[in-house]
Each structure stands twice: as structure tokens, then as C-alpha cells.
Amino acid sequence: MIFPILFTFFLLLSSSNAAVQDFCVADFAAPEGPAGFSCKKPASVKVNDFVFSGLGIAGNTSNIIKAAVTPAFVAQFPGVNGLGISIARLDLAVGGVVPFHTHPGASEVLIVAEGTICAGFVASDNTPYLHTLEKGDIMVFPQGLLHFQVNGGEAPALAFASFGSASPGLQILDFALFKNDLATELIAQTTFLDAAQIKKLKGVLGGTN
Amino acid sequence: MIFPILFTFFLLLSSSNAAVQDFCVADFAAPEGPAGFSCKKPASVKVNDFVFSGLGIAGNTSNIIKAAVTPAFVAQFPGVNGLGISIARLDLAVGGVVPFHTHPGASEVLIVAEGTICAGFVASDNTPYLHTLEKGDIMVFPQGLLHFQVNGGEAPALAFASFGSASPGLQILDFALFKNDLATELIAQTTFLDAAQIKKLKGVLGGTN
Amino acid sequence: MIFPILFTFFLLLSSSNAAVQDFCVADFAAPEGPAGFSCKKPASVKVNDFVFSGLGIAGNTSNIIKAAVTPAFVAQFPGVNGLGISIARLDLAVGGVVPFHTHPGASEVLIVAEGTICAGFVASDNTPYLHTLEKGDIMVFPQGLLHFQVNGGEAPALAFASFGSASPGLQILDFALFKNDLATELIAQTTFLDAAQIKKLKGVLGGTN
């Protein structure tokens, strides 16, 4: 009695199977387009494409900013390709700082998992919105606006940042200005900073000119 | 007098032709991305890419659910690639049922062409919305919500389902639960169904474990 | 034994209920925005908001074009508001014509339910794509392109048109040109039509100037 039933169910299923596109795991070897990477062939998709373990490891905060950002964007986590979401781990040693930066492609929600973080963003009308976040608190940073995070406590802090894009981007203000070969004079003209200040930070960050 | 006019019109036309992208007929041999399949080269696009005759043939309802769904999604109908629309034919013999299912990628409007169909969906607050549709009636099923269709009459029913995506997807509840190798115990734990019930339906649908 | 179980399930449910927005049935009395109409309050949503019976009635084709279009766009069918989909009924008497028109806001898939329809669209490179559709055939008309439907047979034809928007819009070429007070001279200048031709069609369609 079971065999004929199975057979006829397959008829229905065969028509639906052909149109499956539940997900589009990134195939980094194929072309990338404005909506994301090309999809891996369905037959080669594995559960590991949807899982990422890289955020379980604390980032190295032995650096000048005493902070580390470990992204699980599409470049690291191909399963989120095309799904409009990604995440990153943020480690802040005592005194650690994620300096002013923007994400051109997505808004961010930050959740504090350990410690205390002072965070803030500046709106287009130049109003700053600042808050000290304790463990479990969340804060949203609207897309494209300058924001920062500072460890506000006396112990290391850990946070996770979620983004509404698989590729939110990250432009760090100081790096954009001082970690390249933009002429000091041009930076001065377009930021009103003093040339000495610019040269000093170029020196720290490895910029030239 | 005509020749010079033609010549100068061509000047205007030549500039506009280069930017044509009215449509993007799916090229199944090229990479697929999150927004759909790659486009066929314009020179190889034919009117047949925009026409599909597969919905003119009644689906085979000689199966356990006495129903058949014949899709014209992008996988069958390459002309809808990237256009945010697709359609499917639904045949329901007397007593036929399209069991609870969802379309993860689009909302659906169903139009009854012949017969009577009892249809319904369940909202996130668990409220069911049920209606008996007569010939010519339409009903909308919001994206991602569980819904079903049952032939509510004494004659075969025919309906067409339109979707707001070229690839709306189709997840049939019973197939997702019982037509694979998910462990019976795990299904029991995550559905509260009895193990005997799960094993019975796995048997019918060909699931294992 | 049942009571404590019910109680604790409610705890989970209460948190999820607050975020429900499965649909947004149009409230025509509240403001409309670029994404559609405001939503009816959840408490006043009924199953009838998701069902529409107006397409079961043949349109009146006793007119000059021997055709009638009966829409179930958001203005008639509030349940599709925000869901990116709508539908319309097309009746074509023998000799009936839906003259050249565009839908600025959506692509269309037409399915022939009765009779024979000659349909076509013109691409931006001026290539016409024409096909004679028999019962059950479908054809897609990409967004914004000029297209038409003509009853190609010797019996009345019936078709359903689905759209990838709740508000696809409809601009009928002849009405846009000749059914208003655009000056004949201006129309001549911007269409190259002869003034006599313009005046003749203004007369038929009720245009002035």
C-alpha cells in the first residue's frame, strides 16, 4: 500500500523542487554582482556553510586602540550572502576604543555581552547620542552615521554587533584620512586640521605625503 | 528627403540603445546570484522566453493528496527572472488537498478558475483566516505564513496562484518534517508530536530515522 | 496537569505577539505613503479583507474597444497593501482590444483562461515580441514597457493579469495623449502625428484643445 503513495507524492514534489532558492551561499570563485556573490551549486552546499566558529575566539587587543573587531561578514561567512544580515565580535581591553567609524551599507545593533561600553553616534544635525551600556544592553547605530565604542569600565568588554546587510562595510575615520597618501595640504584644506596634526597622525598610522 | 532624416534619427537612437536592460531572461548555464540568474545575451532572446505553455495542461492528481501544483517560477519560465513575479497552476480533484505550506519568498494571490476551494492561512498571532472561494474569487496569503487549499466541492477545482517573486519558494510542512532523515526523537522534541505519529508519517512519505 | 502547562506557554507567546506585522490591510481613511496605505488596526482585520469577489463577474465589453479590465489592485482589494502583488480580470469580446498601455509600477504575467489572445510588447530597442496565446498559456510583460492584448479568436476571451505590486498603475497611451486638454499643436510636436489625426482622436475620446 505504501509504494503507490510514495510514487504519487513524488509527482508533486518534483515540480516544487526545481524552483528552490532558499539561500545563496557565496561562491568566491564566481563573479560578484551588486546584490552579492554568485551562489554555490546546491549540490555542494553543506551545513558548514551556515555555521561560523570564528567569533568564539577573543580578538587580539594588544594594539594601540586596545580593541579588535572580528567580522562574520559575507567574506568570512559565505552563508549570509544575499540574506541581508551579518555579525561581528568586538573585544575591548581596559581603555580600549573603536574610534569613530561608519558602516556605509547597514545599520548596526550592538549588544554588550561582558563589561561596560560607552557608545555614541552623531546625527546629521550634529546632535550626539551617547549612552553607557551595561551587560545585556543594546544600542542601535543608524546606517552611515559616525559612531564609536569605548570600554567604559575597569574590566575587558565583549560585545556583538549585528548588521542589516551581509556586507555592511567599515570606514574608520582616522584610517580614511591618515593611512594613505592623501596630501597633507589637501587634508588640511578639507578638514581644517592643522598640518602638524595631520603629519603626526600620518606618522602613527603609516600614511605618506 | 527621407534618407537624411533617417540618418539623424539613428544618431539619437544609437545613444539610447546601449543602455537597454528592460528584462533579464535567465541563462541557466551562467552563475546565479542573490537577485536571480544571469541574463541571456540580448541577441539570443526570443519571444518564446516570455511565453510558457506548461500551465495549459492539467496536473496529475492521481496521488495521495489528489492535487497537483504546476509552477511557472523562474526555473520553468526564464522570462520572469528579475521581474518579481511568477505564477502556478493548481489542480485539485474531488477531495484534493494542498497541505499546509509556506512560500518563504513571496506573498500569493489565488484565483479560482473552476470549482470551489476552501482556503486558509494562520497569522503569527495564531488566528486562522478561512474562506470558501467560488469561481472568480481571489484570496491573498501573506508572505511566509502557513496556508492550505482544499477542494471544497463535488467537482474538480482549478486555480492559479500568482506570486510577487520569480522564485517564491515552497516549503510543505509534512515534507519538511517527515520526508528526510531527521531523527524521530528530535522531531518529537521540536514539534511535541508523538513518536508513533512521526514514524507513521515518515513511513508514508519515505522519511528515515 | 494541563493548567500549569498552558500558563507557561502563554509566557512565551506574550512576548512574540507584540511584534506581529504579517500584513498591513489598507486603511483608506488614514494617510497613504510611498510604500502604500496605512494599516488597519489588527483588531479590526477580518478574513474578508483578504478575499475579493469582484473578479467573478464579467466586465462590460459593450464599448468601443469591446474590452473591460477589472482590477483587484490595493484600491479595490485592501488585503494586498504592502504585499507586492495584485491581479486584474480581462474580458475581451470578439474583436476586443486592450490598446497599447504601460504599467509604470510592475511587471505583468497574463494567463489566458478562455479563448485566444494575441499579445505583444515592444522593448526599448523597439523590437516587438508578439505571441498568440491559447487557453492556459502565459506571457510576461516587463515593467513599464508598452504592450497590448487583442482577442485573436472567434469567441470571447477571458484572462487574468497578475502584477508584482499592489499598485501597478495603468497608463493607456491613447488616453494619455488624447483624453485631456493637451494642445493639439503640442501633441503634434511631441508625437509627429498630424493635427487632423490628433483632433479626430480627441473627438472620439473627449479631449479638448
Next chain:
Amino acid sequence: MIFPILFTFFLLLSSSNAAVQDFCVADFAAPEGPAGFSCKKPASVKVNDFVFSGLGIAGNTSNIIKAAVTPAFVAQFPGVNGLGISIARLDLAVGGVVPFHTHPGASEVLIVAEGTICAGFVASDNTPYLHTLEKGDIMVFPQGLLHFQVNGGEAPALAFASFGSASPGLQILDFALFKNDLATELIAQTTFLDAAQIKKLKGVLGGTN
């Protein structure tokens, strides 16, 4: 020397200020539309609109599923309105289960903050993707697909789920089927479950009919 400089800077600023719409904090008293809630007036926006502390408190897992989901969707966290992102806290006691459910409106990334979670989703082709997640691991659940989470360890588990929408929705399979007044016979017809099984779960969950 400073005064004239200030004055002229204001000239530039005055033109840019008028177009600010960096965010759209939800005004629950004003109409809601398909894209979200109406925006609070800029003058009444405070930093607290962008911060939420509700996820710092463990959910009550003293219930039948030994689990609790605490959302920070737009309904709880008005600052995410229109920003395409939200988050939720998931507490799973030992043996805790978030039963099969879908989010019709967004994909999800889950990050395990404490403990071990066995999670899985089923694709449209009925393939299950299962994984045991340790602390720091993340897994993505594509939009609209059935998925679950189970505490796979011997200690309580804590996780955070991020969504690519301010209002991802939540449809819990068992609640949709058994926690309302859908007729047992209709459920049996559309799920192939036995009537006795259905009645049993209606009893547990408070469903009728």
C-alpha cells in the same frame, strides 16, 4: 575674528539641516504603514529611543518548553523602526527547546553566548541542516524556513538572535496548528496528522474544535 566665521558656517548648515532623516524612531500613536511605524517628531527623539535594556534580564524558562524568547523588535525597541534590523534574547534551560518555527520577514543569525545549542533548519528540498553550536559559534537561518533550537548541553544556554528586519515576525508551528479554533478535521486533512494527536496537542496548548 570668530563671530563672522560662525555666522557664515551657519549659512551652509541651515540648508543641510532641513533634509535630515537619519532615523525614524517609531511613534506608536501614529499610523503604521507597510514600511513600518510613523516617525517621532525629531524634537522629541532622545538617546533612550536608541537604547534597550530588556535583553539584560534572563527570560523565565519555567514553562513546558523550558525556554524563553525576549524580543527587541520594533514593538519593544522603537529606535530600529525602518532600519532593517532587530535582535532577541534566547534563554534555554537544561532540556529547553524552541520548537519549529519560522520568521516570515527576515533571516536570522544566532550567536551562542553561553552553553551548547543544537540548532537546525530544513530547506525547501526537505534537506535538514543541523549543527551543535558551542559558545561563540554562529549559525544563519534563511528567511521563512522552518528551524528550531534545543539546549544540547547540561547547563543553561544563552543566545542572541539577530534579524534583518525591524519586524521579522514569528510563527511557531505548534501554536499555528493547535492553539486556535481550527477544526480538528480540517487540520487532519491538511497535515495528515491523526485526529487523536491533534486533539491531544489542542488540549495541551489550549486550542478548541
Next chain:
Amino acid sequence: MIFPILFTFFLLLSSSNAAVQDFCVADFAAPEGPAGFSCKKPASVKVNDFVFSGLGIAGNTSNIIKAAVTPAFVAQFPGVNGLGISIARLDLAVGGVVPFHTHPGASEVLIVAEGTICAGFVASDNTPYLHTLEKGDIMVFPQGLLHFQVNGGEAPALAFASFGSASPGLQILDFALFKNDLATELIAQTTFLDAAQIKKLKGVLGGTN
């Protein structure tokens, strides 16, 4: 002292660099998809990809319409691929006309740089919106609606048209009707124009049949 600082900054930077997708310069040799062309490899992107000089040259208006449209759509200007924006130059000699046309894929804002332009569009309810634009005036033409521009003055006019898409498309009414092999009888049937009028314009524009 500088070297260790540089080193540790690089640690932070290395993680962010991998996810860069600020732009997607069109690679015309790779597949095109519904969202646009494939992206050039980052290493081969040059500043010239973001700059276009073709609009600095006046279009040739020595043609029947005394007008020229010079587009900087994605096909001419690969840097706008995926960025949702493009632009075109419009030259109108005295008496010049851009005849009725639509852009199926985007709305347009026209800015008059020199001269006087009479412009107009027709809404779906057939209401014409006309205005005489002087130097510096702008007018918006909503997506997909028929519109035109006419030099309304006694000197050449120059304007720039911006579009909310990298590939807005351009369908010129007269070309779509008369510059192809659509049968005169079919055009007459679907436009109500007289056959003689159609044949006359086919003659001018090079159409056949």
C-alpha cells in the same frame, strides 16, 4: 616606537579589509544579472572608473528632432553599476524636441543649464503636468510616465537629467510604434490611429509592414 603601533593597527585593519564592497564597477565581460553587471576585481579599479567626460561635449542636434540625448548610464559609465543613479545630457537646438517617451526603470529630475525648456508629463489619470523651465529650474518626472521636453526659447537649450537607477531605460513612443516591423493593421487596432498616419510615420522612421 612607531613600528609596534603600526603592526597592531594592521591587525584590526586586516579583518575589515576582507569585507570591502563599497562599489561594484561594471565588468562588461562578465555575466550581467537582474541587479546589474558583475563587479571588476578590486585590484583593477581605477579612479577613471568613477569619472566620465562624455557629457562635456554637445550632442549633435542636426537631426529631425533637433535634439540629442547623451547618456551616462551604466553602459557608458561603469562606476555607477549597482549604485542606483545615472545621468544624461540633453541638447535641444532652437525648435528641438525630445518626443514623448518613458523611462521604465527610474524617475527623472531634469535641471536646465541653459535656455528655456517646456516640459511635461501625463499622469495615469490622464492629467497633464506642464511647465516652462528657465535656467536653474528643475522638474521631476515620475517613473514610467510619458513625458517630453521642447526647447521653448529662441536659443539652444542644455539640460541634465538625473535618474534613480544606473539603467533607467528609455522607450521613445514613436520609435516603439513606428520604427520596427509591427503590422500597420495591428498598430491601427491597438492605437486607433489611421493606417495612413501609421504608414507615413513608418516611412519617416524606417519601419516596415
Next chain:
Amino acid sequence: MIFPILFTFFLLLSSSNAAVQDFCVADFAAPEGPAGFSCKKPASVKVNDFVFSGLGIAGNTSNIIKAAVTPAFVAQFPGVNGLGISIARLDLAVGGVVPFHTHPGASEVLIVAEGTICAGFVASDNTPYLHTLEKGDIMVFPQGLLHFQVNGGEAPALAFASFGSASPGLQILDFALFKNDLATELIAQTTFLDAAQIKKLKGVLGGTN
């Protein structure tokens, strides 16, 4: 013979008119949502809603930056509401500068109408893309990235900037950092600028703390 024809055409028209939503002119007195402002009632829409003359007037460049930006965003030009496009006028006196800024909500295409402009943006990998634009040249600035414009010549320059949003936003770096009450110490910590430099610019721009 004309009267019956008119009558029957009206039948077709009446059905299409109800679904018109070609545009959504902003009604600033009604609620604003994430997708834009509420729409004016169709009956009160006038051609002037689609036309704006404010860009015909040179901005006042008698200020510290010798520059002026005159926007025609939705706040100034209600006709672009919901249409995904807007424009601005840029006047640069000799030596004029639009300092580093971002548009969080849209990409920009700049066209130089008079004079010479040195423009540039910095990508997320800190690579600067700089170019000297002559009259007629265009340059695209991808969404959310820091960019600037400087008058590179010996005469006043005029340019028009188009945006792929009706509300692209504008965050000027110096204003965000120095034109508010952010504590000098906090700015120093999150930008690595010296306190003296910060205080100096706060003094120029009117910031406190």
C-alpha cells in the same frame, strides 16, 4: 455617433482610475514614515509640486569655506517624495571647499557646470580616488563614503549633485565632531586628535566642552 463611444470608454477608465499612485507628493503636515512623507491628496496636487526654482539662484559663498550647498531634497522639493531621487546645487568661490562629508542614504553623481573642481572620495580600504573635473565632467561618489570637493581653478565653480534618494542626508565631518557638546576628551579618545586641535576647531565652529 460619438456619445455612445465616449460613454463606453468611461467604463474602462473608471476601473483604472481608482488605482492611480504614480507619485506621492509630500504632505509635510501628515505623518512621516521610513519610506518617506505621507502623500498629498490627489485633488490638491499641482504642477508646482513637481517643479522647483531654488537651484537657479547662486548660493552665498561669503563664508569660511567659500562654498554653498543648496539642496532640492524632499524637504525642499516635495515632488520627489518616494521617487528615489533628488538634486543639489553646489557653488564654490575661488578657493572654495566642501569639506569631507558623507551622504548616509544615497550615492551621488556630480556634474560640473562651470569651472574646475578637484574632487575625491576614500574607499573602505583607505584608497583615495581623486580627480580634477572640468566643465561637463561627472564623478560618482558611492553611498556613505567620505568625499570632498574643492574649487581647483581660478574662477568660481558651479556643479550639480544628483542623489539616488529623495533624502540622501548629509553628515559633515567637522560639524559632527566639533559643532556640538561632545567632550574634548572623548573626541580625543575616539579620533586620536590632540586636545588643543579639537578645542581650536570647537572654537571656530561653535562647539562646547
